[in-house]
Amino acid sequence: MNKQIIFNLPVRDLERSKAFFAALGFSVNPRFSSENALFMNVVGDTLHVMLMTEGFFKSLINKPVVQAREANEVVICLSCESREEVDSLIARAQAAGARIPHPPEDHGFMYDQGFEDLDGHLWNLVWMAPQA
Template identity: 35%
Template sequence: MRMAFLNVPVASKEASKAFFSALGFAPNPQFESDDTACIVIEENIFVLVHEPSRWKDFLHSESAPAGTTEYVLALSADSRQECDDLVAKALANGGSVYGPATDLGFTYGTSFRDPDGHVWEVSWMDLAAAAEAGSIGEPA
């Protein structure tokens, strides 16, 4: 089975571990070092948070300037409520609002910035209703 490792720069691996633990994600010490921590999002999906001293070792170009959005990390949720709950936990633990929630009936999404400014989108979709609305193909 394939594994996914999302690598992101952070000011402090310990602060990032505390933030993601408050959201319900567990650290994985197997991939941790003095300047990197590993957060388990799902069984085979991990976020590696790197302090500046380690982050520079990953780059072959300049890092994105502070205050810009280089990418959006998107997570699925099992319900609208789970979307809102995760964002509420993020906001209560040092995250900030990124944009307004979007509600199209068959899909719902909301987002937040983590304490280091990375954008996380959380969305739920009723696949059958989305297919019926013509927004996606028929479920497999």
């Protein structure tokens, strides 16, 4: 079995979050989903996100759930194949309701921009020149 990365995120409205991430091209794997959680394929078969209702998420931990609109613990960074892919994903995220906290940053060898999803989780999209 190949190693996989699965990160879990609490969300306020599971169906709304499902629609948001579907607009970005993430697909739901119904085999590992329920009324409390959606298992979504982010990139191929190795990177996934488990969107969980806040109540279900809280039942799995023994400390408070961070409200991502107020504080952040992590920025999820996804690599992209091109600058155009970064721009395309940002445009789709914004159209689906994301907040764009800053303009794109172009460092020549690296191009990136981020978005804040419906629950305030920060995502960064980055393209790096192959020669970098």
